[in-house]
Amino acid sequence: MAEQFFIPGEQRAEKVKELFTIVARRYDLINDLQSFGLHRYWKRRVIQFARPQPGDKALDVCCGTGDLALGLACRGVQTIGLDFNEEMLRVAASKAQKAKMGKAIHFVNGDAEAVHFPNDSFDIVTIGYGLRNLRSWETGLLEMQRVAKPGGRLVALEFGKPANPVWRSLYFGYLRLFVPLLGRVFCGNAGAYAYILESLKHYPAQEGVAAKMRDFGLRDVRIISLLRGVMSINYGVKG
Numbered sequence: 646m647a648e649q650f651f652i653p654g655e656q657r658a659e660k661v662k663e664l665f666t667i668v669a670r671r672y673d674l675i676n677d678l679q680s681f682g683l684h685r686y687w688k689r690r691v692i693q694f695a696r697p698q699p700g701d702k703a704l705d706v707c708c709g710t711g712d713l714a715l716g717l718a719c720r721g722v723q724t725i726g727l728d729f730n731e732e733m734l735r736v737a738a739s740k741a742q743k744a745k746m747g748k749a750i751h752f753v754n755g756d757a758e759a760v761h762f763p764n765d766s767f768d769i770v771t772i773g774y775g776l777r778n779l780r781s782w783e784t785g786l787l788e789m790q791r792v793a794k795p796g797g798r799l800v801a802l803e804f805g806k807p808a809n810p811v812w813r814s815l816y817f818g819y820l821r822l823f824v825p826l827l828g829r830v831f832c833g834n835a836g837a838y839a840y841i842l843e844s845l846k847h848y849p850a851q852e853g854v855a856a857k858m859r860d861f862g863l864r865d866v867r868i869i870s871l872l873r874g875v876m877s878i879n880y881g882v883k884g
């Protein structure tokens with residue numbers, strides 16, 4: 646079922662695009678249901694860690710329907726949301742219009758693995774539930790670092806892998822059984838949501854991302870564990 650969307654290698658991006666085209670219209674609703682609304686709180690934590698200051702410039706990569714980008718723009722930050730899926734971007738733009746965000750926010754079509762902005766452009770670079778979806782999450786992370794200014798904050802929210810084996814099995818069981826059911830009921834496609842667990846299995850999660858942040862020379866690298874590691878925020882500052 647999940648194999649329908651998770652394929653390693655070159656064709657991965659096309660499959661991921663296809664998946665988000667299917668789910669775009671129901672994406673926010675399913676996020677609320679599958680996390681019992683908690684994703685809103687976790688995204689607020691991302692914004693807190695980004696320490697937005699008026700006048701800052703921010704880039705939110707893999708912005709999807711724009712929650713993080715909108716959260717940053719609300720704090721007076723000039724924000725760009727970047728995603729390669731037109732359907733997700735359309736939902737994001739309509740949310741920005743409803744929130745009367747005006748010129749504080751722009752959504753652009755682009756590739757998180759080859760970001761079309763120069764080096765040292767942004768004070769804040771965020772990504773929410775994006776790294777796990779990339780063909781190479783290391784390339785995505787390196788791109789985030791490249792476009793951040795020296796002293797810029799990188800903040801990544803993603804599904805985690807809890808250290809406690811019992812808690813991890815319960816949580817993986819939830820992702821295996823309940824989450825695809827939501828996909829079937831609300832999008833007519835269980836595979837699109839079975840994909841979360843499959844992609845997570847191929848992703849090193851919080852510890853692997855923190856290690857790579859250190860390898861890349863980021864400083865103040867931190868892991869913020871949410872729900873005992875079910876979700877996590879990786880934080881680092883460009884040196």
Ligand SMILES: C[S@@+](CC[C@H](N)C(=O)[O-])C[C@H]1O[C@@H](n2cnc3c(N)ncnc32)[C@H](O)[C@@H]1O
Pocket residue numbers: 658661662665706707708709710711712713727728729730733755756757758772773774775778779780
């Ligand atoms: C799970 S959604 C996350 C949306 C949003 N950031 C959130 O936190 O709710 C992942 C998003 O990453 C985008 N994406 C995946 N690979 C990408 C890539 N290589 N370049 C740009 N966007 C990508 C998808 O189109 C999708 O909108």
